[in-house]
Amino acid sequence: xxxxxxxxxxxxxxxxxxxxxxxxxxxxxxxxxxxxxxxxxxxxxxxxxxxxxxxxxxxxxxxxxxxxxxxxxxxxxxxxxxxxxxxxxxxxxxxxxxxxxxxxxxxxxxxxxxxxxxxxxxxxxxxxxxxxxxxxxxxxxxxxxxxxxxxxxxxxxxxxxxxxxxxxxxxxxxxxxxxxxxxxxxxxxxxxxxxxxxxxxxxxxxxxxxxxxxxxxxxxxxxxxxxxxxxxxxxxxxxxxxxxxxxxxxxxxxxxxxxxxxxxxxxxxxxxxxxxxxxxxxxxxxxxxxxxxxxxxxxxxxxxxxxxxxxxxxxxxxxxxxxxxxxxxxxxxxxxxxxxxxxxxxxxxxxxxxxx
Numbered sequence: 076x077x078x079x080x081x082x083x084x085x086x087x088x089x090x091x092x093x094x095x096x097x098x099x100x101x102x103x104x105x106x107x108x109x110x111x112x113x114x115x116x117x118x119x120x121x122x123x124x125x126x127x128x129x130x131x132x133x134x135x136x137x138x139x140x141x142x143x144x145x146x147x148x149x150x151x152x153x154x155x156x157x158x159x160x161x162x163x164x165x166x167x168x169x170x171x172x173x174x175x176x177x178x179x180x181x182x183x184x185x186x187x188x189x190x191x192x193x194x195x196x197x198x199x200x201x202x203x204x205x206x207x208x209x210x211x212x213x214x215x216x217x218x219x220x221x222x223x224x225x226x227x228x229x230x231x232x233x234x235x236x237x238x239x240x241x242x243x244x245x246x247x248x249x250x251x252x253x254x255x256x257x258x259x260x261x262x263x264x265x266x267x268x269x270x271x272x273x274x275x276x277x278x279x280x281x282x283x284x285x286x287x288x289x290x291x292x293x294x295x296x297x298x299x300x301x302x303x304x305x306x307x308x309x310x311x312x313x314x315x316x317x318x319x320x321x322x323x324x325x326x327x328x329x330x331x332x333x334x335x336x337x338x339x340x341x342x343x344x345x346x347x348x349x350x351x352x353x354x355x356x357x358x359x360x361x362x363x364x365x366x367x368x369x370x371x372x373x374x375x376x377x378x379x380x381x382x383x384x385x386x387x388x389x390x391x392x393x394x395x396x397x398x399x400x401x402x403x404x405x406x407x408x409x410x411x412x413x414x415x416x417x418x419x420x421x422x423x424x425x426x427x428x429x430x431x
Contacts, residue, residue: 076210077181079278080120080129081170084113084188085137085160089416090349093403094381097431100137102188103144106347107356113188114146119195123202124184130155130174131188132166156309159316163272164285164327165292169312171281172296173303182209183281185274185324191355193343201242201340205275208243214336215276215284217246217329219268221341225258228348228413230270230325234337246335249325268339271346274324289327292319350379350396350405351412368399379409403430 088101095101102113109115117129126148133141135156142151155170167185174183184202192198205216219232230252234244249270253261261267276284285293295315302311320327329335345355354365362375368382375389382399389397396412398405407415422430 076277077178078124078128078206079174079178079181079183080117080124081167081174081183081185082113082116082129082131082188083163083166083185084131084141085134085157085166086187086189087160087419088189089419090413092415092419093398093400093405093430097136098140101347103137103140106353107191110146111144112191112347113141114144116186116188116190117146117149119192119198120184120186120202123199123206126150127153128178129153130170132157132170134160156312157316158309158313159319161316161319161321162323164289164322164324165316165319167274167281167324168285168289168292168296171278171285172299175278175282176301176303180277180279182206183276183278185276187272187346189347190271191345191347195342197342198340201338201342202275204242205338208239208336208338209275209277212239212336213277213280214334215274215280215329215332216243216336216338217275218271218273218340219337220271220344221339222262222267222269225255225262226269227252227255227258229346231261231267232270232337233267234339236266239336242340243336243338246332246337249330268337269344270325271340271344272325274329284328284332288331289320289322292322292327295319349412349415350381350398350407351409353379353381377409379412 084102088095091101103111105111127150130153132155135158138156209216231250233247235247237245295318299311345352357365359365363377366380368380369386370380371388373390375392377394379396380387394409396407
């Protein structure tokens with residue numbers, strides 16, 4: 076059976092402001108020093124799923140800059156353009172119906188575009204297992220990441236005790252981001268795993284589940300049947316998208332499933348979702364600071380320091396994020412790093428579009 080990758084790359088990366096902007100969101104940035112995050116995602120899958128069978132869904136406004144950044148052998152015709160951002164459910168069905176029309180059925184591996192993974196060999200082993208289970212069991216498969224601390228930034232997946240093998244279990248339920256005491260309970264349990272937002276399932280099953288659980292979205296896209304690869308596709312999508320429900324695939328599909336599988340995974344995963352997660356990419360110095368800048372400090376510990384040009388000097392600063400760019404300076408508590416997105420909301424409210 077054919078194998079395909081769908082990389083969801085339409086987000087704005089607002090928790091990584093001021094480095095991540097609308098015209099250069101986080102997934103297009105080179106945070107690791109190796110390559111743009113989206114290219115690292117493509118290359119990480121290349122040994123299992125050929126580049127010509129990989130697809131990207133992104134916002135139409137990001138297409139030009141993405142085409143310039145993507146690795147040379149990625150087929151530009153495999154960039155699927157959304158006229159509006161409508162969360163993960165619509166983009167997955169759009170891609171599934173496009174792929175089914177163009178190539179037929181196969182196993183579709185859905186990934187966010189901005190994850191960081193250190194153990195690629197182990198990731199490949201898990202992905203191959205997931206693809207095999209998705210094909211033979213005809214069930215959705217998701218990857219549950221073994222938690223390394225009691226995080227309140229991630230949703231969780233609870234597994235059942237029904238084991239398929241030593242790593243694969245029947246899925247019990249998805250759990251929303253917990254408060255800290257509940258996160259500690261999950262962390263000490265052997266049944267809860269971080270939800271990485273990675274899904275592996277047959278293309279035909281994706282379409283079937285949308286028809287069952289999200290019929291209004293399915294019926295909108297059904298109007299485009301046999302036209303997903305036509306010259307009229309973009310204009311048809313522009314008419315359909317304003318009518319689509321804004322909903323994630325987690326809420327719309329996964330949390331409502333009667334049966335699915337979870338593979339418990341540990342391959343050095345981090346979603347680098349906010350500035351306090353940068354330690355997954357760069358090692359800390361002797362004072363537990365994560366530094367990617369020209370930096371001078373006195374009595375400064377447990378900080379995240381990112382700068383592009385100017386010297387950043389700090390005295391007596393602890394547990395703080397400092398990010399300096401050409402036109403903005405961010406200073407926030409590490410404990411509030413998830414709330415940087417509210418700065419973006421406030422900039423929008425004030426009409427400061429030049430800073431978005």
